[in-house]
Amino acid sequence: MNSKTPKMSLQPLKCALTVLLGGLLVAAFAADIPEPARPAADNQEARDELQKIRDGISQLREENAKLKEENAQLRKENQQLRRLLAEKDEGNVTLTPTTNSVSGVQTNQGGAETEIQLTHWFTTSSGKRHNSRCRYFKTTEGRLCGPEEGKACKLCGG
Numbered sequence: 379m380n381s382k383t384p385k386m387s388l389q390p391l392k393c394a395l396t397v398l399l400g401g402l403l404v405a406a407f408a409a410d411i412p413e414p415a416r417p418a419a420d421n422q423e424a425r426d427e428l429q430k431i432r433d434g435i436s437q438l439r440e441e442n443a444k445l446k447e448e449n450a451q452l453r454k455e456n457q458q459l460r461r462l463l464a465e466k467d468e469g470n471v472t473l474t475p476t477t478n479s480v481s482g483v484q485t486n487q488g489g490a491e492t493e494i495q496l497t498h499w500f501t502t503s504s505g506k507r508h509n510s511r512c513r514y515f516k517t518t519e520g521r522l523c524g525p526e527e528g529k530a531c532k533l534c535g536g
């Protein structure tokens with residue numbers, strides 16, 4: 379019983395497989411049929427899209443060429459700058475003193491600014507300076523100023 383049953387069942391299995399394969403092939407052909415029968419409008423749209431894509435590609439190529447040119451220019455400029463820097467290094471052996479003097483000037487300026495205290499009032503129309511006790515202090519058109527700016531007011535002494 380056991381040795382007979384597998385032999386018997388193999389034959390129908392093969393048959394079933396061939397039928398299945400045949401059915402798949404038919405199904406594949408059937409699926410292929412509608413594709414060539416597409417309307418012409420779709421083709422036109424596809425052509426338009428293709429044209430758009432081609433235009434885009436050509437634009438990108440142009441941009442790429444421009445970028446390459448810019449890159450080449452930048453490289454040239456970079457080389458020139460490097461040469462200039464090298465020349466500077468050769469000419470002025472040390473660059474640090476110049477930067478030091480600049481920072482020194484800056485600190486001096488800061489000190490000068492803090493030394494002048496804006497305790498007085500400068501009247502623009504008369505060019506006179508008033509101290510904080512004067513009745514013209516901040517009552518006329520003008521601005522705050524230092525104790526030495528402009529002419530001293532005769533009333534308050536500046």
Ligand SMILES: [Zn+2]
Pocket residue numbers: 507508509512513514515531532533534535536
């Ligand atoms: Zn005054």
